[in-house]
Each structure stands twice: as C-alpha cells, then as structure tokens.
Amino acid sequence: MAKNKREIDLKVKQEELESTAARLFLTLGYDGTSMSRIARELGVAPNTLYWYYPSKDELLVAVLNRQMSATLARLPGIAGLPLKDKMAWALQAFEQSRELVTTVHARLEQSAVIREWHEQFHHFVEAAVIHTLEAEGVAPARAAMLATVGTFLVEGLLAHPHSEAQREAILQWFAVSALPD
Amino acid sequence: MAKNKREIDLKVKQEELESTAARLFLTLGYDGTSMSRIARELGVAPNTLYWYYPSKDELLVAVLNRQMSATLARLPGIAGLPLKDKMAWALQAFEQSRELVTTVHARLEQSAVIREWHEQFHHFVEAAVIHTLEAEGVAPARAAMLATVGTFLVEGLLAHPHSEAQREAILQWFAVSALPD
DNA sequence: ACCTGAACACCGTTCAAGT
DNA sequence: ACCTGAACACCGTTCAAGT
Numbered sequence: 001m002a003k004n005k006r007e008i009d010l011k012v013k014q015e016e017l018e019s020t021a022a023r024l025f026l027t028l029g030y031d032g033t034s035m036s037r038i039a040r041e042l043g044v045a046p047n048t049l050y051w052y053y054p055s056k057d058e059l060l061v062a063v064l065n066r067q068m069s070a071t072l073a074r075l076p077g078i079a080g081l082p083l084k085d086k087m088a089w090a091l092q093a094f095e096q097s098r099e100l101v102t103t104v105h106a107r108l109e110q111s112a113v114i115r116e117w118h119e120q121f122h123h124f125v126e127a128a129v130i131h132t133l134e135a136e137g138v139a140p141a142r143a144a145m146l147a148t149v150g151t152f153l154v155e156g157l158l159a160h161p162h163s164e165a166q167r168e169a170i171l172q173w174f175a176v177s178a179l180p181d
Numbered sequence: 182m183a184k185n186k187r188e189i190d191l192k193v194k195q196e197e198l199e200s201t202a203a204r205l206f207l208t209l210g211y212d213g214t215s216m217s218r219i220a221r222e223l224g225v226a227p228n229t230l231y232w233y234y235p236s237k238d239e240l241l242v243a244v245l246n247r248q249m250s251a252t253l254a255r256l257p258g259i260a261g262l263p264l265k266d267k268m269a270w271a272l273q274a275f276e277q278s279r280e281l282v283t284t285v286h287a288r289l290e291q292s293a294v295i296r297e298w299h300e301q302f303h304h305f306v307e308a309a310v311i312h313t314l315e316a317e318g319v320a321p322a323r324a325a326m327l328a329t330v331g332t333f334l335v336e337g338l339l340a341h342p343h344s345e346a347q348r349e350a351i352l353q354w355f356a357v358s359a360l361p362d
Numbered sequence: 363a364c365c366t367g368a369a370c371a372c373c374g375t376t377c378a379a380g381t
Numbered sequence: 382a383c384c385t386g387a388a389c390a391c392c393g394t395t396c397a398a399g400t
Contacts, residue, residue, distance in 0.1 A: 010363095029290050035393060045366050047394075052364095056393065099290065105340060106287030109210050109280065122341070145350045152337025153330065159286060160303070162329075169326045177358040191382095216374060226385050228375075233383095237374065 084175040265356040
C-alpha cells in the first residue's frame with residue numbers, strides 16, 4: 001500500500017518540475033522558455049531535466065496532462081448545464097492555457113509526441129460533446145459533425161481576441177442552430 | 182515610365198528570394214527552414230538575406246503577401262458562386278499554404294510584424310465574407326457574427342485532418358444555418 | 363538513481379569589412 | 382548598393398563522469 005520512498009520522491013520532483021514548467025510556458029510561451037531557464041528556476045543544471053523527460057516536447061506533454069486532469073476534475077460539476085453554458089465553461093477552462101493550445105497546434109508538424117497527444121485529446125473532447133448532443137436528442141451522425149464544428153468554434157475563440165458580446169452571440173447561435181427545437 | 186536598372190534588379194532578386202523561401206517554408210516548415218538553408222539554396226552567404234529583410238519574420242510576411250496576392254488574383258472568378266462553394270474555394274486556396282497558416286498563428290505571440298499582418302488579413306477576409314452574406318439578405322450584425330464563425334470553420338478545417346465527407350457536411354450545415362430561407 | 367561540466371551542432375542576427 | 386567572413390549569444394540535446 002505505502003509507496004516506497006524513492007517513488008514518492010520522484011513524484012514530488014516531477015510535480016515541482018512540471019508546475020514550474022507550466023508557469024513559465026504560460027508566462028513566456030513555449031519558445032520563450034528555454035530548458036536552461038526552467039532549470040535555473042529549479043536550481044539545477046540544464047541537462048538534469050533530461051533525466052526526467054527525454055525532450056522538451058515530452059515535458060510539454062506532461063504539463064498538458066497535468067492541466068488536463070485538473071480541468072477534468074471539474075467536469076462533473078457542469079453535467080446538468082445546457083449546451084451553451086457547457087461550451088462557455090470549456091472556453092473559460094482553456095482560456096488559462098491559451099498559450100499552450102496554440103503551442104500544441106504549432107508543434108503538430110514537428111513532434112510525433114505532441115501529435116499523438118493532440119489526437120487523443122480531440123477524440124476525448126469530441127466524444128464528450130457527441131454524448132451531450134445525443135442526450136439532447138441530436139441524431140448520431142449529425143452529433144458527430146456538430147461536435148467537430150463546436151470544437152472549431154472553441155478553438156477559434158481561443159485563438160482570436162474577441163469581445164464578450166461576440167462570444168455570447170456565437171455560442172448562442174451555435175446552440176440554437178445545432179439543437180432540435 | 183521605364184524603371185531604372187537598379188529597381189528592376191531588386192524586384193527580380195526579391196522575387197527569387199521569396200519564391201525560394203516560400204517553397205522551403207511549405208516543404209520543411211518555418212522552424213524547419215533556417216535562414217542558412219534558404220541562403221545555401223540561393224548560393225549566397227546567410228547574412229546576405231538580412232540586406233533584403235530585417236528579420237526572418239519579415240521575410241515570412243513578404244512570402245505571405247506573395248501568396249495572398251496570387252490568391253486574390255483568382256477571386257473575381259468565384260463572384261457568382263453560392264456561399265458554400267465560395268467557402269470550399271477558400272479552403273482549397275489556403276490548403277496549399279496550410280503550413281503557413283499554422284505558422285502565422287504560432288508566431289502571433291512572438292512577432293509584432295506577424296500580428297499586424299494577421300490582423301489586417303482577418304479584417305480583409307471578414308469584410309469579404311460579410312459582403313457576401315449581406316448580398317444574400319443577411320442582416321449586418323448577424324452577417325458580422327457569421328463571418329467570424331465561417332472563418333473559424335475554415336481555420337479549423339485547415340488545421341485538422343478530415344475527410345471530404347466531413348468537410349462537405351460542415352460547409353453544407355453552415356450555409357443552411359446561416360442563410361435566410 | 364540522480365546530477366553535473368563540458369561539449370556538439372545548431373539557430374537568428376550583427377558588424378566591420380570588402381567591392 | 383550589395384555581399385561576405387567572422388563572431389555573438391543563444392538553443393535543445395548528448396555524453397562521460399561524478400556521487
């Protein structure tokens with residue numbers, strides 16, 4: 001039951017490492033954050049990071065998964081909300097990680113690890129949206145198409161600056177157009 | 182009327198430079214294409230490029246403008262088409278520059294030049310879409326919102342791999358939902 | 363198991379110098 | 382006006398060595 005000391009230490013170290021990396025990635029951007037900078041912040045040599053993660057991209061994936069599970073933990077709380085509010089919630093949840101969202105898209109071409117993470121992430125999100133739509137009475141094929149559209153809209157809103165009114169109008173229109181009356 | 186020799190030479194050089202850069206950016210990606218690589222392909226020293234462009238980002242902007250005006254030249258040909266076909270055309274037009282689209286988004290945070298270009302580009306595209314929608318009888322405020330949505334859908338389709346059927350379904354649904362019947 | 367110093371092969375960019 | 386050689390201050394990553 002009780003974990004041995006070594007394993008606990010590793011977890012603690014990774015936790016420290018990933019939260020520092022997350023903070024810097026979000027503040028300075030992925031490209032703006034060098035491995036050396038992260039290491040300096042932690043008080044270790046730059047190459048020490050490579051004992052924990054095989055590459056900067058793998059470190060990013062670890063950070064993404066942290067962010068993800070933090071968000072997922074809050075998911076049950078929105079189960080009862082209408083579609084529009086669910087999308088607004090998702091938007092607000094990802095807004096804090098905006099920098100990471102664009103980074104993932106930017107590195108898709110260059111990193112297989114990121115590509116795998118991204119694909120799996122989209123599958124997960126789309127499955128959740130499809131489930132919601134079907135629960136609201138949308139036919140399966142149509143629900144799949146609309147889930148993709150909903151995802152594109154959320155990504156678009158994340159990537160481009162916009163007013164509260166614009167966001168509201170877009171989500172409202174989507175919910176009305178998507179759901180059977 | 183006749184341009185002096187120097188000016189002609191500059192244009193020719195820039196043309197050569199930008200088409201080489203464009204080819205490499207599209208093939209190897211922006212990050213995957215070093216200034217040295219472009220220079221080597223042209224048979225000049227790496228720092229020679231900095232006589233023509235103050236930075237790699239400015240070279241990218243020059244390439245983007247080239248690509249843009251090539252696309253714009255084909256614009257009059259689609260004037261009469263229905264909304265859905267116009268979007269499909271835009272999608273196909275940008276598909277060749279997919280790599281550049283994601284690069285622009287990736288570098289927004291880091292480069293003011295790219296940010297300016299991107300903003301101006303979106304203004305232009307949205308104005309064109311709004312014009313089309315209003316011509317089809319959509320009210321101005323609604324047309325503006327739908328132009329944003331349309332842009333997000335095109336960007337989403339560009340960024341994510343998808344089947345022909347998916348694309349068709351999404352564009353069809355958007356056209357039907359957006360236009361008054 | 364964990365960490366380091368030193369190095370490698372790059373990168374975008376600058377600068378002084380050549381023609 | 383146009384181009385170069387040499388350098389600068391980085392970068393992610395590797396490796397052999399230490400404890």
